[in-house]
Amino acid sequence: MPFTPFHFGPGALLHAAAPRHVSFTAFCAANVVIDFEPLIFILRDDPPLHRFFHSYAGAIPVAIATILLMLAARAFFARFTVLDRLDVRNVATRPLVIGAILGALSHIVFDSIMHADMHPLQPFAKGNALLGLISIEDLQWLCIVLGCTGALIVEWRRWSRK
Numbered sequence: 279m280p281f282t283p284f285h286f287g288p289g290a291l292l293h294a295a296a297p298r299h300v301s302f303t304a305f306c307a308a309n310v311v312i313d314f315e316p317l318i319f320i321l322r323d324d325p326p327l328h329r330f331f332h333s334y335a336g337a338i339p340v341a342i343a344t345i346l347l348m349l350a351a352r353a354f355f356a357r358f359t360v361l362d363r364l365d366v367r368n369v370a371t372r373p374l375v376i377g378a379i380l381g382a383l384s385h386i387v388f389d390s391i392m393h394a395d396m397h398p399l400q401p402f403a404k405g406n407a408l409l410g411l412i413s414i415e416d417l418q419w420l421c422i423v424l425g426c427t428g429a430l431i432v433e434w435r436r437w438s439r440k
């Protein structure tokens with residue numbers, strides 16, 4: 279299913295571990311951008327749903343597109359006084375870039391475990407060694423635990439600063 283928030287969990291923990299180096303917003307944005315691929319093929323009823331952009335090679339242009347979108351969004355929010363709930367106008371370039379790259383690459387790792395139509399090493403190799411590594415239910419719980427751990431660390435840090 280495209281646009282699942284389970285993918286955001288690892289990003290929350292990465293951001294909590296390195297808040298000045300990994301933008302959670304850019305991480306999430308990359309996970310949304312990449313899932314336009316299966317969405318398009320769902321709407322066209324044209325399997326397989328996971329193609330080039332659901333590979334490590336394909337994740338790179340997705341990360342670049344996400345970086346450009348985030349830079350455009352940051353410029354927009356910096357220019358106009360509109361509500362910026364995600365505080366995009368204050369995201370520094372380095373964490374934005376790192377967040378987008380980690381978001382796109384981690385998406386391939388997690389999707390590889392659950393989607394049989396993926397070939398994460400294409401165009402260099404076929405097959406998917408991670409498929410079924412753990413059950414989908416365990417994978418979703420792992421993402422929830424990672425996300426909650428990250429959120430707790432961020433909240434604890436915010437509370438301890440007061």
Ligand SMILES: [Zn+2]
Nearest residue numbers: 312313385389
């Ligand atoms: Zn996906």
